[in-house]
Amino acid sequence: MPLTPPQPSTEIYRVRVAVPVHLYDTFDYSVSQQQYEQAQAGARVLVSFGRQSLIGVITEKLAPDLPIDPRFQLKTIRELIDQAPILDTKVLTLLTWSAHYYQFPIGEVIQTALPSLLRQGKSQDVLTYIWKITAHPEAESKLKRSQKQYDAYQILKLHPTGTTETILNLSGVETATLRALAKKELVACTQEIQDFTPMPVQLAQMPLTPNPDQHNAIQRVLKSLHHYQAFLLDGLTGSGKTEVYLQIMHEVLKQGKQVLVLVPEIGLTPQTISRFKSRFHCDVALLHSGLNDSKRLQAWQQAKMGKASIILGTRSAIYTPLPRLGLIILDEEHDLSYKQQEGFRYHARDVALYRGYLEQCPVILGSATPSIDSYHLVEQNKLELLQLNQRAGVALLPKMHLIDLKVAKKNEGLSQILIDQIQHTLDRQEQVLIFLNRRGYAPVLVCESCGWQANCPNCDAHFTLHTQPYGYLHCHHCGTIHRLPETCPECHHHTLKTLGMGTAKVEEHLKTLFPEHDVIRVDRDSTSRVGSWQKIYDRIQHNKPMILLGTQMLAKGHHFPYVTLVAILDIDAGLLSVDVRAPERTAQLIVQVAGRAGRGEHKGHVYMQTLRPDHPMLTTLIEKDYRAVAKDMLEERKAARLPPYRYSVLIRCESRDRDYSQAFLQEIAQMLQHQAGDSIEIWGPIPAPMERKAGRYRAHMVILAQDRARLHFFLRPWWAEVIQLPRQHQLRLSIDVDPQEFN
Structure with missing residues (x-):
């Protein structure tokens, strides 16, 4: 009987790819049988899309016998970039859920989870920089003129065989300083393939003895380490939430698992990481937008490969692949920074809860002023409430005072009562924090002769006047900048006048009132340079009388042990806003700013200037507390059928x-x-x-x-x-x- 010749295979091998374009579909591409066998969901591929070549991610391998729509002609992938997935199954599931829930294209959502270099198709292999001192007889004498270089050299001497640039950066040594030392031939740099072997976790410092509230919170979370349970850690400012985090983290780390800690702002990462470093000897990966591309990829790889035991990051770090995730902590959970406001508008808090469910690990949401949404989840038994009701150590809650601006004597926007209190505080060698959520010199420039106002030509908003480094008008909404006119553009009189106060104007006035004391301004303008906020923070930590003046940057979880007086200059804007969430945000802001006072041995005081001292929210906040305010707001929202009740x-x-x-x-x-x-x-x-x-x-x-x-x-x-x-x-x-x- 003649042999039947083998028939050519009719099977077509395909993979489904998420392509980074603003289209809501995934796209099918054909692959060879060999590529099909190698391909895995979560791996990158190079594909043709229209006239472009794009880096996509495989979301699914399709069965070869599935029928193909004859109307479409399949393109072939150009290259299979990864032999192993860069996104694991759980992270891919999380990203797919996020794309569906927030109604955003999956290809662009996946970009959120990838460092920039991986989006560009670069290799996963990461070279790490190793710095080592060289034998130089006159090394120390060459460093007499630079304290920064001298300090860096002393740190390097502690690592005679060399150490990574990441570890040096975490120790406060800047890359620019290392390069300056290399120029003097005092140190040398080599590149090596990164070792992803995790460092054994050791305690560097013994934990504090928890008070009863802290002990209860710690024990309740520890009972849930092996399954999903979400907690709301509602602790007064200064009540020791971080110590609760650290003691729970220790138990998780002892089990060989990773901990993901999210903070709302880059500015909080230096002090948070210093707390972790003082407690644990282990690898810490830092993930935020302030890192350059190579350092972000390096940190991401440390997290993905399991080398980093603690991963500290801002919003997008929630999508980082972590092979042995055992705990998620979201600090300052109420903060608006966790909600992306452009493009893919996800909320890291809600994504964290779903990730905890997928990973079957506990999630802790911590705040002194929990969001109304989180309190509602407690009502629904979706969050377990843990409360810390007393400040740690000897610190007491600050006393709040209202200053009625309708009757108070004022001096350039500062009431005389407040000026006297500032002087008394400085005389006691203590520090003052003044909060004004408006940067620049003044929010409005007007002409006294004809009434002209400096308005942005592109927005329904006033220009803000800035005086440093030169006089100019800036729209904080669209970014438009105009020169400061010498005369009124309408009537040409020299009668231009500023209305209202910005941080720069208040700074100028405070320097006039208190010339013998330092006035440190903290806002986006004064901290725009890399490392500038850390330098300011270090100055504040010295026990020296000074005045801190700033915007929301000062309100977010910082520890200022020598501040005993907090002043809030203008809270009325939040009380009058049409936004339904504005009263909630205002109450949170007041409590968070007030919480910077009296964190040391001396009792703190908070003075709030307002034109509405009889406002119900202010009255409840002073006579009771934030929890009472939140309860009232929940009842109001429920009656009005507003979120979170719809x-x-x-x-x-x-x-x-x-x-x-x-x-x-x-x-x-x-x-x-x-x-x-x-x-x-x-x-x-x-x-x-x-x-x-x-x-x-x-x-x-x-x-x-x-x-x-x-x-x-x-x-x-x-x-x-x-x-x-x-x-x-x-x-x-x-x-x-x-x-x-x-x-």
Whole structure:
């Protein structure tokens, strides 16, 4: 019988790829049989997309016998970049869930989880820089003129066989200092393939003895180390939340697991990492936007390969692959910085809770002023409440005082009562913190002759006057900068005058009132240089009388042991805002700023200047506490059927044509109402609180629903249809699920 010749295989091998484009689909590509066998979900591939070559990530391997739609011609992948996945299954699941929940393209969502160099297709292999001192007979004499270089050299002497640049950076040695030493031929640098063997974790310092509240919180979390349980650690400012974190972390680290700690701002990482270093001998990976590309990749690799036992980062670190994750801590959980406000608008707090569920590990949300949303989750038994009700050590809670600006005698915006209190505090050799959430010199420039105001031509907002390093007008909303006019542009008189106060103007006035004392301004302008905030923070830690003046940077969890007086100059803006969350944010801000006072041996005092001393929220805050304020707000929200008692989605729309934005929103609102019926309620469309920004007119529409699952059931197909609609006037659309701001 003749042999039948082998038939050619009809199977087509395919992989599904998430491509970094603003399209909501994944795309199928064909691969060879050999590539198919090598390919894994979570690995990168080089693909052709239109006329571009892009780096995508495989999300799925498709069965070879699945039918193919004959209408589409498959492209072949150009290169399989990774032999092993760079994103594990759990992180890929987390990213896919995030893309679906926040209604954002999966290809762009995955970019959030990857360091820049990996997005560009660079190799996963990381070279680490090893620095080592060289034999030089006159080394120390060459360093007499530079204390910084001398200190760095002394640290390097402790590592005769050399050490990594990362460890030196964590020890306070800057890369620029190392390069300066290399120029003098006092140190040498070599490159080696990074060793990902984790360092054994050891205690560098014995833990403190916890008080009863701390002990209870620690024990309740430790009972949940091997499964998912979410906790809200509600502790007064200065009550020792960090010590609770550290003692729980120690137990997790002893089990050979990793701990992910999220903080809201880069500025908090130096002091947080110093606390960790003083307690534990182990590898710590730092992940935030202040790192250059190579250092971020290096830290990411340390985390992914399991070398780093503690991973400390800001918002996007929640998507870092961690092979042995055992605990997630989100400090200052109320902070708005955890919510991404542009593009992929995810909330790191909510993503952290879902990641804890996927990893089956506990999650701790910590704050002295928990968000209303978190208190609501406690009501629903989705968070277990742990409370710390007393300050650690001998520190007492500060006493709050209101100053009625309607009757108080004022001097350049400062009441005489406050000026006297500042002087008394400085005379006692203590420190003062003054909070004003408005940077620049003054928020408004006007002409006294004709009433002209310096307004931004592109926004419904005033220019802010800045005087350093020269006089200029700056719009903090769109970034427009104009020269400061010498005369009024309308009437040409020399009658220009500033209204209101910014931090720079208050700084100038304080230096006049208290010339013998240092006045340190802390805002985005004064801390823009790399390392500038750390230098300021180090100065504050010295027991020397001084005045600290700043914006929200000073309110976020910093420990200032010598501050006994806190002054809040203007809290009325938050009391009068149309944003439903503004009173909550204002109460949190007051408590967080007030919490900087009296953290040492001396009792603190807080003075708040206001035109509304009888405001119910202020009265409750002073007579009771933040928890009472939060309880009142929850009742108000429930009565008004506002979030968190209903789920919300904010649709933002902007174009060059004012009417078109609202007309388009009206059209898509009718589409959704027709599909969803009574399941949802739509507010708007209405103009945004700042209708014109950067030359574009903005309108909003809010979608509300009682049932989250039902809301998303209608939301997903509706939004897919909306983004396909033809648009005019360069219309821009965005969707914000669970919005935190309505600006």
